[in-house]
Amino acid sequence: xxxxxxxxxxxxxxxxxxxxxxxxxxxxxxxxxxxxxxxxxxxxxxxxxxxxxxxxxxxxxxxxxxxxxxxxxxxxxxxxxxxxxxxxxxxxxxxx
Numbered sequence: 001x002x003x004x005x006x007x008x009x010x011x012x013x014x015x016x017x018x019x020x021x022x023x024x025x026x027x028x029x030x031x032x033x034x035x036x037x038x039x040x041x042x043x044x045x046x047x048x049x050x051x052x053x054x055x056x057x058x059x060x061x062x063x064x065x066x067x068x069x070x071x072x073x074x075x076x077x078x079x080x081x082x083x084x085x086x087x088x089x090x091x092x093x094x095x096x
């Protein structure tokens with residue numbers, strides 16, 4: 001069985017207002033990656049992603065490119081504890 005992993009991903013650059021979260025969800029759904037994507041007040045997009053190694057590798061590759069109008073400058077990624085998300089959803093508003 002392929003072991004699932006949880007990644008916390010912060011995408012820096014021109015990544016808000018370019019449909020980054022929406023297209024990220026479509027990519028995640030295609031790859032079978034579960035989790036969330038949300039805009040942060042600092043201009044980054046914060047993503048929590050869970051899936052097997054191959055799916056996450058492909059997903060990270062996508063994050064480094066982003067949609068057509070995005071300009072990704074940096075992607076930070078750290079492994080975290082599994083939260084067992086059931087699907088991938090876009091969080092519309094920042095909590096807090």
